[in-house]
Amino acid sequence: MSESVDSRTKTLNFNIGVLGHVDSGKTSLARALSSTASTAAFDKNPQSRERGITLDLGFSSFTVDFPDHLRDGEGQQPYDNLQFTLVDCPGHASLIRTIIGGAQIIDLMMLVVDVVKGVQTQTAECLLIGELTCPGMVVILNKIDLLPPNKRQSAIEKMTKRLHKTLENTRFKDCPVISVAAKPGGPEAPDTEEPQGVSELIELLKKQTYLPKRNPRGDLLMAVDHCFSIRGQGTVMTGTILQGSLAINDTVEIPALKVTKKIKSVQMFRKPVSGAMQGDRVGVCVTQFDPKLLERGVVCTPGSLRTLYAAVISVRKIGYFKGSLSTRAKFHITVGHETVMARVTFFGLPPLGASDTQPPPTQPCSLETPFTFDREYFYHDEYVSGQGEGSSGPDPEQWALLEFERPVTCPSLCLVIGSKLDTDIHANACRLAFQGRLLQGFEDKAYAETSLPHLQIYKTKYKEGQVERVTDDYTVIGRNLFKKETNLQLFVGLKVTLSTGETGVIEGGFGQSGKFKIRIQEGLSPETKQLLSSTSKKKGKGGGKGGNEEECKTDSQPVNILLHFKRYIFDPHKKMVQS
Ligand SMILES: Nc1nc2c(ncn2[C@@H]2O[C@H](COP(=O)(O)OP(=O)(O)OP(=O)(O)O)[C@@H](O)[C@H]2O)c(=O)[nH]1
Numbered sequence: 001m002s003e004s005v006d007s008r009t010k011t012l013n014f015n016i017g018v019l020g021h022v023d024s025g026k027t028s029l030a031r032a033l034s035s036t037a038s039t040a041a042f043d044k045n046p047q048s049r050e051r052g053i054t055l056d057l058g059f060s061s062f063t064v065d066f067p068d069h070l071r072d073g074e075g076q077q078p079y080d081n082l083q084f085t086l087v088d089c090p091g092h093a094s095l096i097r098t099i100i101g102g103a104q105i106i107d108l109m110m111l112v113v114d115v116v117k118g119v120q121t122q123t124a125e126c127l128l129i130g131e132l133t134c135p136g137m138v139v140i141l142n143k144i145d146l147l148p149p150n151k152r153q154s155a156i157e158k159m160t161k162r163l164h165k166t167l168e169n170t171r172f173k174d175c176p177v178i179s180v181a182a183k184p185g186g187p188e189a190p191d192t193e194e195p196q197g198v199s200e201l202i203e204l205l206k207k208q209t210y211l212p213k214r215n216p217r218g219d220l221l222m223a224v225d226h227c228f229s230i231r232g233q234g235t236v237m238t239g240t241i242l243q244g245s246l247a248i249n250d251t252v253e254i255p256a257l258k259v260t261k262k263i264k265s266v267q268m269f270r271k272p273v274s275g276a277m278q279g280d281r282v283g284v285c286v287t288q289f290d291p292k293l294l295e296r297g298v299v300c301t302p303g304s305l306r307t308l309y310a311a312v313i314s315v316r317k318i319g320y321f322k323g324s325l326s327t328r329a330k331f332h333i334t335v336g337h338e339t340v341m342a343r344v345t346f347f348g349l350p351p352l353g354a355s356d357t358q359p360p361p362t363q364p365c366s367l368e369t370p371f372t373f374d375r376e377y378f379y380h381d382e383y384v385s386g387q388g389e390g391s392s393g394p395d396p397e398q399w400a401l402l403e404f405e406r407p408v409t410c411p412s413l414c415l416v417i418g419s420k421l422d423t424d425i426h427a428n429a430c431r432l433a434f435q436g437r438l439l440q441g442f443e444d445k446a447y448a449e450t451s452l453p454h455l456q457i458y459k460t461k462y463k464e465g466q467v468e469r470v471t472d473d474y475t476v477i478g479r480n481l482f483k484k485e486t487n488l489q490l491f492v493g494l495k496v497t498l499s500t501g502e503t504g505v506i507e508g509g510f511g512q513s514g515k516f517k518i519r520i521q522e523g524l525s526p527e528t529k530q531l532l533s534s535t536s537k538k539k540g541k542g543g544g545k546g547g548n549e550e551e552c553k554t555d556s557q558p559v560n561i562l563l564h565f566k567r568y569i570f571d572p573h574k575k576m577v578q579s
Contacts, residue, residue, distance in 0.1 A: 010080035011063070012070075013268075013280050014209050015105055015240065017134065018088045019126035020112030025142040028182035029112055030088040032195040033202065034060035061085045061281075067206040082209060085281045089126075100129055100334045100417055105223055105240040107212045107279075108205070109134045115141040115159055115179060119166055121428050128320060131171050132417065132435050136208055139163055139177040144196065145184040178204055216277040219304035220244035220252060221411055222284070223337050227291040234264050235291050237299060238283045243411070244301065246284065247275030253302040255409040257293055260302050261286035298337055298409065307407045308441040311335070313416045315346065315400045320430040323420055331418040331433060333402055336410030343405075344418065348398040400436065414438050461567050467498065467559040468515065470532050473523045476504070478561045482514040491516075491563070499560040500528040506563075518561065531558050 018026040062084055066077045087106055109130040113123055130137050141163075147155045160177045167173050180197035183189065221243040229235045246252065250263045266273050267283040276282045284299070298305065317325060325346060333342040402416075418434040465481030478496075482488060488509040496504050496518060502525065504518040524532075 011083050012066070012079040012081075012209075012211070013083045013085055014212065015085045015087055015107050015279065015281070016205065017106035017109045017130075018086055018112060019109055019130065020140075021114065021117070021120040021122040021126075024112040024114045024117075024120075024123070025182045026088050026112045029110070029140060029142060029180065030060055030086045032180075032182045032198050033084070034062045034086060060088070064202060064206055067209055069207070070209065070211055078211070082206070084205060100133075100339075105242060106134055107136070107210075108208055109137045110140050110205075111137055112140045112142050113159075113163070115143050115156065116146050118159060118162065124320070125430060125432060127167075127170065127172070128318065128430065128432055129417075133415065136210075137172045137175045138201075138204060138208055139167075139175060140201065141177060141179040142182050144179045145181040176204055176208070212279055214277060214279045215243075216245040218244045219301040220246050220250075220299070221301075221305070222246070222252075222282070222299045224294065224297050224299055227294045229288065229291050230285065234285045234287050235261075235289050236283050236285045237294065239281070239299070241276055241278050241280050241282060243278055245275060245277035246282075251302060252284075252286070252299045253305075254289075254294060254297065254299055255305050255307065256297040257289065259289065261289065296337070300411075305409050305411060306441055306443050307409050308443060309404060309407050310442040311402045311404075311416075311438050312440040313400050313402060313436040313438050315398050315418075315434050315436040317434050318430065318432050321420075321433045322429055323433065325433060330405075332421045333404070334415075334417040334419070335402075335408050335438060336414040338408045338410065339421075340408055341405040342402040345401040345403075346398065347400065399439070400434075410438065410441075412438060412441065461565055463563040463565075465561045465563070467532060467561060470524065470529065471517075473529070474520050475507075476518050476520065476524070476532075477510050477515055478518055479513075479515045481516065481561060481563060484512065484514045486514060488514075488516060491565075494563060494565055497562045497564075498528065499562065500525065500531065502528060504561075528559065 018030050020026050064082050064084065066079055066082050070079075070082075071077045109126075111123065111126055111130065113119060127137075141156060141159055144152060144156060156179045160179075163177055164173070167175060178197065178201055180195065180201055182195050182198070184193050184196060220241070222237075222239050222241045224237045224239040226238045227235065246263060246266065248263050248266060251260050252263060253260045263284055263286055265285045266276055267285075268276060268280060273282075325344075327346045328343060330341050331344050332339055333344075400418075414437070416436045416438055417432060418436075419432045421431055463481050465478050467476045468479045470476050482491070488506075491506050492508055494506050496506060498504065498520075502520050502522060504520040507517045507519045509515070510517045
């Protein structure tokens with residue numbers, strides 16, 4: 001390792017996400033906390049300043065002494081100091097895609113709540129995103145200067161209690177709540193006005209810091225959030241290394257542009273370094289390309305990411321989502337760092353007793369072993385289970401097939417969030433619908449024919465009709481099972497059961513009105529014949545092959561016909577199989 005890398009490894013970089021409802025004071029707080037601003041910190045985007053809201057992720061950092069509790073057993077500290085990188089996420093509801101992307105690179109989340117307004121819609125969504133993506137959280141009650149001094153303490157205590165109640169059923173039920181005034185006096189106040197509670201907050205953040213797992217090995221994956229060019233030098237991409245490491249002279253791929261580039265230099269918070277690894281926030285200068293082509297995206301080891309047209313994911317419903325998860329419906333799918341529309345087919349194993357032909361999968365899904373589907377699975381019409389509050393990890397019982405509207409580039413096993421972003425943002429409703437992990441991706445456009453030969457998703461259907469009349473001891477005519485327009489050919493050969501116990505096989509249609517002929521293999525029992533003839537018996541005019549035999553026509557339909565079959569929702573071979 002070179003000297004500069006050695007000196008770099010002495011600083012632990014810890015990423016803190018700043019999330020919360022619009023205008024809760026996230027940017028003000030990041031500004032109050034930070035000493036060193038990176039390229040995009042503090043709403044430098046001119047449009048952002050014009051609109052007074054954060055439009056993109058902002059990054060800034062400050063360095064503190066290495067916390068005592070992170071020293072090893074002998075009192076040695078593995079790093080010289082601790083650098084907090086703040087990832088200021090936009091609060092506006094329309095920017096939720098950016099928030100989800102930002103949340104995936106953080107080690108700790110600061111949830112900023114306006115102490116006067118309490119938990120608002122986006123506060124709740126951010127809390128949920130934090131639950132899905134982030135190991136720890138600190139709640140910041142901001143704008144305490146707006147509370148009258150004589151009631152301040154009691155108001156803070158009341159709000160803290162309320163928040164703990166909100167967090168009761170989440171992973172963050174014991175998380176600390178601290179109050180501050182990031183910008184006392186608001187926008188009109190002079191910058192000389194000192195923020196309140198910020199040094200206490202820094203102490204709290206130090207206490208909450210843990211040694212994040214950083215692994216320099218494996219393929220490189222870097223989330224790029226900004227891109228610009230430097231005349232005469234090249235194009236700089238800034239972002240966070242999510243996986244692996246990089247070094248000067250490495251060749252990296254930019255999958256969105258389908259190009260590879262050589263790394264010319266690397267910087268961490270304006271200091272040149274020769275390399276960086278997982279968890280580090282870097283600026284990487286590569287050989288020139290037009291920065292406008294890559295506003296956001298990923299950079300990786302050449303060939304390590306796949307472009308997927310479809311995927312199978314583990315899936316769990318988000319308890320706060322009030323809408324229905326209808327299968328074959330379209331959802332916004334955030335997969336890795338991209339959000340695209342996809343058609344979603346939910347499926348799971350058959351409920352116990354529903355089928356005796358479906359053994360459980362030999363290889364339950366896990367984060368380590370990609371899942372392969374080698375048998376048929378039961379299909380759920382409407383996905384209803386998983387009432388938990390968005391806890392992470394795959395649900396071994398339920399999956400979904402995603403068919404993307406445009407191909408996505410992502411790492412395997414990455415987080416997937418399904419949402420209904422077209423829901424009215426003023427509707428005060430949670431838009432995040434389900435979460436999961438990507439288990440199997442399909443790179444082939446014609447995946448249904450080639451890549452998914454074994455995945456069949458079906459639905460068990462029950463239909464009930466009635467015997468209309470008997471034509472002979474071995475044949476009855478049924479009705480009310482199919483519509484006039486149903487293609488009866490699809491049902492020929494399927495087994496039916498009569499409510500009197502006999503079994504039969506659908507032989508074909510009878511006439512034009514959806515009636516059908518059933519062959520009773522063992523023949524009708526005398527009791528059934530009696531039943532069918534007793535209700536209302538008319539002398540037939542003869543018909544069918546047994547034209548000379550007695551024909552019975554019933555008016556009150558005493559004998560029902562039960563048909564139980566599998567209808568395939570997804571089947572590359574498009575066949576219909578009876579269970
Ligand atoms: N009185 C008072 N006003 C504050 C405080 N902190 C922030 N503000 C004001 O609240 C408004 C919003 O602050 P920002 O920091 O832009 O809020 P934000 O959460 O980053 O906003 P978005 O990123 O657009 O969601 C600004 O007018 C700030 O001056 C505070 O502690 N007290």
